[in-house]
Amino acid sequence: MERTQLFDLMGELKLYGMKAAFDEIMAAAVKRQHEPQRIVGDLLNAEISEKQARSIRYQLTIAKLPLAKDLDDFQFEGTPINQTLVNDLAGGGFIAQQRNAVLVGGTGTGKTHLAIAIASASDPAPAVGSTMWSISSTGSRPRPVTDVRVGSPIT
DSSP states (O other): OOHHHHHHHHHHTTOHHHHHHHHHHHHHHHHHTOOHHHHHHHHHHHHHHHHHHHHHHHHHHHHTOSSOOOGGGSOOTTSOOOHHHHHHHHTTHHHHTTOOEEEEEOTTSSHHHHHHHHHHHSOSTTOOSOEEEEEETTSOOOEEEEETTTTBOOO
């Protein structure tokens, strides 16, 4: 079967990862004389990796985070905020344990900035059943900043 026919079939089956990695995998396979099972396995692994990357890009897109915020941009100096705790939250351990994070503080204290930065830094793959809440001490109603189950903001 010709290369173009293979690419047409991969496109029809939506195997974009295989299609993108095909030439590189085949060149390595010919050079190293890999067996057919190894070649198919490498192509399948390329497809799985591409689907996972696409899923993460999609989840970040539907999260509709207001602005790109980063923990490096946040000024911890002069605030009572525990930087070590925030960095631990950014590691995503609370998500893997299906626990919630609640950020409490007055207006302008950086709750939303930190929530966005933590959500962006956390690995979205294991995100099941955790919500990050932002609560203002001015008496306004608590609101979830990001529902990390699906990565979408709730208003």
